[in-house]
Amino acid sequence: MPTLLKVNDLKKYFEVNKGLFGRQKSVVKAVDGINLDVIEGETIGLVGESGCGKSTTGRLLLRLIEADQGEIIYKGQDLRKLDNESLRKTRKDMQMVFQDPYGSLNPRLSVGEIIREPLRTHFNMNKEEQQKRVKELLDVVGLNQRYINRYPHEFSGGQRQRIGIARALALNPKLIIADEPVAALDVSIQAQVLNLLKDLQKDLNLTYIFIAHDLSVVQYISDRVAVMYLGKIVEIANSETLYKNPQHPYTKALLSSIPVPDPTVKRERILLEGDVPSPLNPPSGCSFHTRCPFAEQRCKEETPSLLTVADQHKVACHLVN
Amino acid sequence: MENLLEVIDLKVTFPTSKGRIRAIDGVNFKVKKGEILGIVGESGSGKSISSLSIMGLISDQGQVEGKILFNDENLLNKTEVEMRKIRGDKISMIFQDPMSSLNPVFTIGNQISEAILLHNKGVTKKEAVEKTIELLKLVGLPSPEQRIHDYPHKFSGGMRQRAMIAMALACEPELLVADEPTTALDVTIQAQILELLKEIQMKLGMSIILITHDLGVVAETCHRVAVMYAGHVVEETDVYTLFANPKHPYTKGLINSLPKLGSRERLTPIQGQPPQLYDDLTGCRFASRCPFVSAECLENEQVIAEVTKGHFVRCHKEVG
């Protein structure tokens, strides 16, 4: 399968003013050197705890936030070098589904207007063609066409998320970046939306970058999973491999922390000490060494790089490589 | 085992511009001494309203009926002054967002020792501070002697929740109501807090009501579970039976909706959306989403009944 999107050494540092008059500047390394190949037709999951940079990564790829360094290669060109007009055109191919089903739809526009907007922006279609297309999209995401003139507040969370998905599909994108698309939904509704995303992928040959904090959700929907910690990918592998044979201590701890809905399962739980360190002062060396139960002297000094340990399986850990 | 708390036919309604909403409509459950009861349900199921009713924190607009027996005394008959005393001494509560319950202008130590002084007459300031440090040690806060001088904003989310738990334990309550205590936390921190709750429950022998939307949290933490849907308890049983032999179609649907680690098998979601809880509801509230629905379900409302020992279900099909 060909590579759809190639990300090389992507970095984003935020400056934060501190001190009484904002004189002290500190740097948050939100995304600190991400390398990623997204293969056409696959779902790649980005998973990690809050502050690990997964959402920022998603926004950097679409240039909703400008990166400081690195390349985002799509169709042979670096998206970061595109001027505004060509960027606008390329965005047709890459769309986003957002987390907040309430905040991501303009409350003053009807559902029809919301889904029509991308069409008006990019295509030369008349009113009837647009209307036809909007109805078609409502069908595809499982919403009744009758509701085309209703406003977002009349819909439930799951239905709103379907509207957001319809908007993203309007331009026939190749790649959809889904940022926590089911985090705000109840379990029963979450399963509906996950199934919808899976079906759409099959029918429309979509590629997904699926960003979430919930490893069981990511694992369910993704072909490959990248685990992030403090702005870096620490492990990337096939979904099954990651579950059956996790290598990085952080992945192991994350997996063992997920509560399993089966009281008969008694697991050896790896309880991590303390909290995620502030990205303002990330630890030296391996950023996980402050919480890692196996940390050695070397982990404090040298930053491990992401190395291949088996086919399609890369880990950034001194103890593994 | 003795019942510490018994909720009998609890009903809570709220007026809205479109008519009364029956947020809770005839809810029964018990909490035994020394057990962790999980109340699980999705948003709007009434799980939080149940806990607020127990605490006597429903706003004046809401109408509360039924009985809440705590040590055989009906809490609904208490005055506001009596309730305030009970809330401090016998029942404590921790919330989803610890920051909203901590006062940002006082130090953590200050707030906890304040709670101790308020509810224990005759305790000196010094003793209260010592007790505070002891409590913070109990909840696993590193170097509590220094941290008592910190303000809440210096604490991370997990540490704030620990501090909240310490404050809730300040007057050694018999019942701790925890409303989604780990929902705002990352999984690795959630694991820490859940371990902590289990640990202090064992140590202090109190009862806990754990309110959550996460079946995984229930399975790992609770002894017994009440599943709520649209203002009803639809199933109540011990945690092993619930997962091994769920009876109510909603419980089954909920378990099937969950992605399971290590499996990528297609999920079977529950169809449709939960109903709106206006006055004119008839029949079973799950009927519109239930795959086994029959005419009877649409007409008559089934009451909750014991189908096997200790296993209560609210469904025509199971009760017969």
Next chain:
Amino acid sequence: MNPVLKKQQTPPVVDLNAIDNIGEKTEGFYKVSFDKLRKNKLAMFGLYVILLNIIMAVFAPLIAPHDPTEMFVKNRLEAPSSQFFMGTDEFGRDIFSRIIYGAQISLKVGIISVGIGIFFGVFLGLISGYFGKLLDNVISRFMDVLFSFPDILLAIAIMAVLGSNITNVMIAIGIVSIPIFARITRSAVLSVRESQFIEAAKSTGVKDIVIIFRHILPNISAPIIVQSTLSLAFAIIAEASLSFLGLGTQPPSPSWGLMLNTGRGFMETSPWVAIFPGLAIMITVLSFNVLGDGLRDALDPRLKKD
């Protein structure tokens, strides 16, 4: 490029469950807000007084018993009577008729000057809030400078430069109203700008100008509407003050402020000359203020859920 989805052979991939389960049709934002406003008695009183004012202004020739400039030389400074409801002034003009015609001036000055304030203020607020950075800094500092003058002093200074006539009154009050609209708009833009739906619009490639006017402006209408009513009250007071000082509307036009000024001299002998225009100003301004307060509550999205 064909924008239509790949044709699907099988029926669309839908869990049919999502269909047909939408809440009932609910009312729009403005309808709900107006229903809430209707419950506020004080605000409704304000609204009625303002409507009365508008009717007075529009139908002045039909309502007024006399011409506002006609002098009944024999009836100078006459106390209220059946012929002259509110008495006459020092030239024998009917005060009641002058007050009715005065509503025209007050409302005209109010609406046009607030219109100027909204047009420029909202525009400046939108671009400074949306684009930020240097542009924001320049605009905001300039507004701060305008803000640092007391409103009425600034209006007087502008009048002194432009010269006193009614057009210049409107321009002066309009300029004075710009900073408050700019500031309110800017802060509303800042809170809406971070919404996910703005990000969503950007990610589909929508142009900035469309985002500003289609996505942001409709979502910040509430504070602008509230401020408009309060600014209208200010404009009416300011016009009256300028006229009172002799800088605004010139005699013989029946401006309430001007009438108040001339009446001042006869306070001891013929108090009605000053009292009635004073009351007219007070009631009108009060009405706009209570309406503004009521609107603020009714349009507040935080109180929206019941």
